[in-house]
Amino acid sequence: MSARDEILGRVRSALTQADRSPVAVPTTHRGRVHEGDLVELFVERVEDYRATVTRCADSEVAGTVSRLLPEGTSVVLAPGFEWSVPGAAVDSGLTAVQLDSVGAVVTGATVGIAETGTLVLTHGPGEGRRLLSLVPDVHVCVVRASQVVADVPAAIGVLDPRRPQTWISGPSATSDIELDRVEGVHGPRTLHVVIVD
Amino acid sequence: MKVALMVTCLNDAMFPSAGQATVTLLRRLGVDVEFPEQQTCCGQPFVNTGYLDEAVPVVRTFVEAFEGYDAIVTPSGSCAGSARHQHGIVARRSGDAALADGVRRVSPKVVELTEFLVDTLGVTDVGATFPHRVAYHPTCHSLRMLGVGDRPTRLLQAVHGLELVDLPDAESCCGFGGTFAVKNADTSVAMGADKARHVVDSGAEVLVAGDSSCLMHIGGLLTRQRAGVRVMHLAEVLAS
Amino acid sequence: MTGTFVGMPAFPTAARAALADSQLRSNLAHATSTIRARRLAVVGELDGWEELRLAGAAIKDNTLLHLDEHLLALEASLTARGAVVHWARDADEACRIVAGIAKDHGADEVVKVKSMATQEIGLNEALAAEGIAAWETDLAELIVQLGDDLPSHILVPAIHRNRAEIRQIFLDKMAAVGRPAPADLTDEPARLAEAARLHLREKFLRARVAVSGANFAVAETGSLVVVESEGNGRMCLTLPDVLVSVVGIEKVVPTWADLDVFLQLLPRSSTGERMNPYTSIWSGVTPGDGPQEVHVVLLDHGRTRALADEVGRQALRCIRCSACLNVCPVYERTGGHAYGSVYPGPIGAILNPLLRGVGTDDQVDSLPYASSLCGACFEACPVRIDIPAVLVDLRAQVVDAHRGGVPRPEAAVMRSASWVLGTARRLGAAERASGLVGRVAGRLARRSSSSGRPLMSRLPGPGAGWSDARDLPAPPAESFRAWWKRTEGGHR
Ligand code: SF4
Numbered sequence: 065m066s067a068r069d070e071i072l073g074r075v076r077s078a079l080t081q082a083d084r085s086p087v088a089v090p091t092t093h094r095g096r097v098h099e100g101d102l103v104e105l106f107v108e109r110v111e112d113y114r115a116t117v118t119r120c121a122d123s124e125v126a127g128t129v130s131r132l133l134p135e136g137t138s139v140v141l142a143p144g145f146e147w148s149v150p151g152a153a154v155d156s157g158l159t160a161v162q163l164d165s166v167g168a169v170v171t172g173a174t175v176g177i178a179e180t181g182t183l184v185l186t187h188g189p190g191e192g193r194r195l196l197s198l199v200p201d202v203h204v205c206v207v208r209a210s211q212v213v214a215d216v217p218a219a220i221g222v223l224d225p226r227r228p229q230t231w232i233s234g235p236s237a238t239s240d241i242e243l244d245r246v247e248g249v250h251g252p253r254t255l256h257v258v259i260v261d
Numbered sequence: 262m263k264v265a266l267m268v269t270c271l272n273d274a275m276f277p278s279a280g281q282a283t284v285t286l287l288r289r290l291g292v293d294v295e296f297p298e299q300q301t302c303c304g305q306p307f308v309n310t311g312y313l314d315e316a317v318p319v320v321r322t323f324v325e326a327f328e329g330y331d332a333i334v335t336p337s338g339s340c341a342g343s344a345r346h347q348h349g350i351v352a353r354r355s356g357d358a359a360l361a362d363g364v365r366r367v368s369p370k371v372v373e374l375t376e377f378l379v380d381t382l383g384v385t386d387v388g389a390t391f392p393h394r395v396a397y398h399p400t401c402h403s404l405r406m407l408g409v410g411d412r413p414t415r416l417l418q419a420v421h422g423l424e425l426v427d428l429p430d431a432e433s434c435c436g437f438g439g440t441f442a443v444k445n446a447d448t449s450v451a452m453g454a455d456k457a458r459h460v461v462d463s464g465a466e467v468l469v470a471g472d473s474s475c476l477m478h479i480g481g482l483l484t485r486q487r488a489g490v491r492v493m494h495l496a497e498v499l500a501s
Numbered sequence: 502m503t504g505t506f507v508g509m510p511a512f513p514t515a516a517r518a519a520l521a522d523s524q525l526r527s528n529l530a531h532a533t534s535t536i537r538a539r540r541l542a543v544v545g546e547l548d549g550w551e552e553l554r555l556a557g558a559a560i561k562d563n564t565l566l567h568l569d570e571h572l573l574a575l576e577a578s579l580t581a582r583g584a585v586v587h588w589a590r591d592a593d594e595a596c597r598i599v600a601g602i603a604k605d606h607g608a609d610e611v612v613k614v615k616s617m618a619t620q621e622i623g624l625n626e627a628l629a630a631e632g633i634a635a636w637e638t639d640l641a642e643l644i645v646q647l648g649d650d651l652p653s654h655i656l657v658p659a660i661h662r663n664r665a666e667i668r669q670i671f672l673d674k675m676a677a678v679g680r681p682a683p684a685d686l687t688d689e690p691a692r693l694a695e696a697a698r699l700h701l702r703e704k705f706l707r708a709r710v711a712v713s714g715a716n717f718a719v720a721e722t723g724s725l726v727v728v729e730s731e732g733n734g735r736m737c738l739t740l741p742d743v744l745v746s747v748v749g750i751e752k753v754v755p756t757w758a759d760l761d762v763f764l765q766l767l768p769r770s771s772t773g774e775r776m777n778p779y780t781s782i783w784s785g786v787t788p789g790d791g792p793q794e795v796h797v798v799l800l801d802h803g804r805t806r807a808l809a810d811e812v813g814r815q816a817l818r819c820i821r822c823s824a825c826l827n828v829c830p831v832y833e834r835t836g837g838h839a840y841g842s843v844y845p846g847p848i849g850a851i852l853n854p855l856l857r858g859v860g861t862d863d864q865v866d867s868l869p870y871a872s873s874l875c876g877a878c879f880e881a882c883p884v885r886i887d888i889p890a891v892l893v894d895l896r897a898q899v900v901d902a903h904r905g906g907v908p909r910p911e912a913a914v915m916r917s918a919s920w921v922l923g924t925a926r927r928l929g930a931a932e933r934a935s936g937l938v939g940r941v942a943g944r945l946a947r948r949s950s951s952s953g954r955p956l957m958s959r960l961p962g963p964g965a966g967w968s969d970a971r972d973l974p975a976p977p978a979e980s981f982r983a984w985w986k987r988t989e990g991g992h993r
Pocket of ligand 1: 818819820823824825882884885
């Protein structure tokens with residue numbers, strides 16, 4: 065018998081005695097009402113992770129991004145990124161090794177989650193392949209205020225599960241040493257979030 | 262209302278004063294409490310060690326002793342928890358439908374002393390006077406299995422002259438755990454030593470709890486360390 | 502500590518050694534109290550935590566009760582998304598599958614994201630036997646691997662190590678397996694993390710095969726979810742050409758929408774954060790992005806045995822958050838090694854016996870007793886696993902497995918106690934005897950308690966376990982029962 069059939073058989077015989085009537089699943093966690101301004105909550109929660117947050121108008125994105133990056137930083141843009149950034153090159157399929165010597169990457173995002181201060185990238189146009197926002201040490205992530213949703217259930221509700229996703233909440237971090245949180249391990253050690261109002 | 266005292270085997274054999282205090286207290290509050298002499302033990306030591314067959318005769322005796330009472334009051338969170346949550350398991354094991362029926366009738370009637378005082382009698386000031394500095398240890402089964410909440414501390418706060426001090430890390434287990442105290446004696450003592458240290462740090466003269474078992478364990482450590490803090494059952498304080 | 506759990510002594514013995522290690526005790530006390538406070542804060546700020554727990558438990562229960570259907574759905578959606586699905590009955594089979602894939606690509610090394618399932622099946626050792634090096638890339642796993650040590654916590658496997666010990670391990674061991682630690686390394690956590698970053702980066706950049714687990718596998722969409730903090734997970738899941746994920750069959754959840762429960766429960770319960778830094782979600786192969794060859798190994802290895810256990814089945818809801826470890830007063834003092842498994846703490850005390858069965862190994866049989874049944878684990882568990890109830894049920898299974906034949910001393914004691922407590926008459930007689938003992942002991946006692954009660958000296962036999970560190974009052978001369986009779990209920 066194949067492993068597959070044997071495991072499925074074991075599962076079925078394990079459950080022969082079981083009461084298989086469905087258990088009710090509460091759904092009160094969906095559609096919770098959030099008081100106050102979602103974007104402000106998002107800002108506060110992102111900053112809690114020691115990421116920087118800058119708010120600007122649509123026309124100010126290029127300038128804002130440039131100001132966040134030290135002079136002379138090599139910058140790569142995700143293909144299809146909506147705004148132009150002076151001096152930045154659009155990713156042309158750089159390898160991980162090539163990206164390892166790039167200073168910073170600028171991408172968009174699909175969703176911002178206010179309650180948890182999370183950015184979700186789905187790696188379509190403007191967001192780049194997954195490794196793009198991973199290998200360089202600085203990640204600038206630009207999100208429109210209108211993309212900010214209240215909480216995790218709201219985000220799950222709008223995200224397309226067929227897309228690969230990276231949920232980002234602050235710079236990379238570890239709590240592995242005495243459970244003290246340290247920012248910066250393998251992912252970008254610096255995360256700048258720009259919110260376009 | 263027909264009220265029975267379920268004294269527990271430990272109080273019966275080792276700490277009769279906790280049972281006597283419960284009787285005094287309930288009478289003072291106008292409850293005509295009876296002591297069904299057929300009672301022995303709730304069976305928890307057997308269940309919690311894995312001896313379900315051995316628990317069957319004990320639970321059967323329990324049901325026979327307490328059948329017909331409206332309330333079965335016990336000065337033990339742990340034994341109340343056992344009666345309410347474990348007797349069904351033992352009855353199922355016995356395969357005896359009559360015992361299962363008996364358990365269904367009797368076990369919901371079991372209440373821990375503070376539940377009875379606050380919920381059934383509706384009192385928090387029981388008219389006690391106890392001019393001492395007291396720390397209260399919420400025993401795990403009263404806290405988490407029964408959910409007695411703040412009933413014990415509300416009762417203590419109403420005792421005249423009593424000063425209730427904060428016990429650091431109060432909700433962490435003292436390490437008694439029934440046969441755990443012997444089967445894993447080293448771990449049990451390590452847990453108890455921390456509890457005893459917190460008791461001493463609290464500055465209390467008296468440590469109070471609703472379970473004689475935990476008090477026997479913490480008290481045994483405190484006297485071995487000559488800590489000079491005494492342990493008392495909550496019923497004894499409320500009856501004073 | 503050397504790198505194997507095989508042949509570990511039973512819990513009480515292992516615990517005794519751990520309890521004597523004052524460095525371990527202080528590392529653990531510091532770490533667990535830190536994380537407990539963080540968890541309480543983020544759980545407290547979320548409205549409706551209890552409903553969320555109920556939802557998590559219910560979703561998992563519904564899934565487990567129809568696990569066969571959900572596994573078939575998962576297989577179908579993974580296959581449709583370009584993944585290759587394998588099934589493994591046990592550890593050996595799973596290890597053989599992973600090694601085979603690595604060999605097919607001529608790989609002599611793989612990079613690994615922290616995964617409980619691969620630790621459980623001993624994958625690293627199995628790969629090493631095939632000449633394939635498995636590099637752990639999670640900081641704590643790296644510390645454990647370099648130190649030839651064993652994990653002692655689900656989430657923070659090196660919780661038993663403090664910063665000074667970690668620095669020493671890095672200085673001593675990194676050079677032999679890759680980029681050495683900087684000579685001027687300090688014990689500052691940021692510097693230690695930097696050393697790990699540099700050491701591992703060269704491995705990430707050259708690796709062709711990666712191995713992961715998954716926190717969740719969505720049947721409906723074929724999505725696998727890996728929740729992590731450091732970015733090592735993203736590296737492994739993104740850079741190599743080939744990705745193999747070993748997933749326990751209980752990790753399946755039916756629908757995409759179900760994730761909105763678990764992605765709230767898990768980070769708050771595990772690291773005590775509103776959200777962990779990185780969560781990666783992927784479904785099979787994405788052309789032009791990430792690994793172009795994706796394998797998923799669905800692992801049984803005892804899970805169907807646990808599924809058959811009426812009371813214990815709920816343990817398969819576990820999302821490995823480790824909250825139960827952090828609140829456990831036993832774990833806090835003994836640490837994880839005493840449990841002799843990659844699954845320590847309260848969940849380990851039930852999961853190991855459930856996965857492996859009781860009655861054949863004294864070490865496994867000792868685990869259900871490694872608890873005072875205080876219930877703190879149940880209170881903290883995000884999927885409401887009633888660990889104390891499962892422990893008690895497993896204890897009965899252990900006792901039952903040893904029934905028949907010559908009873909152990911404990912069984913003999915329990916039998917006679919059951920006889921005595923079977924009737925009030927026998928109990929009364931026993932109390933009269935102990936009252937006699939009490940009177941004699943009371944006269945002989947050299948010490949008394951603060952309330953004036955005589956104390957027993959050292960007890961014989963198993964009682965010594967009590968009296969080595971604790972006093973016991975002498976039995977009272979008169980039991981409650983005798984008092985009631987003599988005074989007619991206190992009326993005389
Ligand atoms: S048993 Fe519950 S608390 Fe423990 S690791 Fe599993 S999910 Fe977390």
